[in-house]
Amino acid sequence: QQQVKQSPQSLIVQKGGIPIINCAYENTAFDYFPWYQQFPGKGPALLIAIRPDVSEKKEGRFTISFNKSAKQFSLHIMDSQPGDSATYFCAASVTQGGSEKLVFGKGTKLTVNP
Amino acid sequence: ETGVTQTPRHLVMGMTNKKSLKCEQHLGHNAMYWYKQSAKKPLELMFVYNFKEQTENNSVPSRFSPECPNSSHLFLHLHTLQPEDSALYLCASSPLRGANTDTQYFGPGTRLTVL
Secondary structure, eight states: OOOEEESSSSSETTTTTTOEEEEEOOOOOOOOOEEEEOOTTTTOOEEEEEOOOSEEETTEEEEEEEEEEEEEEEEEEOOOOOGGOEEEEEOOOEEEEEEEEEEEOOEEEEEEEO | OOSSSEEEEEEEEETOOEEEEEEEEOOOOOOEEEEEEEESSEEEEEEEEEEEEEEEEEEETTTTTEEEEEEEEEEEEEEEGGGGGGGGEEEEEEOTTTTTOSSSSEOOOEEEEEE
């Protein structure tokens, strides 16, 4: 119930393509869903996040679609660029003991070819 | 990366050594976290500190010993590690829940290799 399932494990697209990464969860107590981007040798960096009362959130070329009834959410990257090549992690958050507990997916390695 | 800093960035140690990892956050957050990131595995939460008090120990072996002297600093003391402990160790911090950006911010990590 604490798992977040992420797919695909890896994804290769051409420049300008629209990669889509999907995540699913079971625990309905999760109340915040951030996406992180990680480049090699760096820590994960917050990219975009959504709360379950919203079905879609867009920031620049990145869009989260959220389906509360299906307990699924996805990340879309519009007009993808080679600089977007990184590993993307979805996560789900719940408060425990006054602090945030994040449960991460296994990550998707995205390669955007020129 | 100036929000959460970690030192050292790389560490190679033998199984009998004792070393410490340091994390410092400059974001005014009240919660701090240690994670382990291994290849092909999800990020594994190790410890959580809230206002300097440990609120979670995720069944971590005792050869890993955390210390949180204040809300801005977090240490991970290492002793008699095993080769399978080689990984990227990430520190994170977060504000109180309810803030507009109430999620975790990560440092760059310490790449640990145990020989």
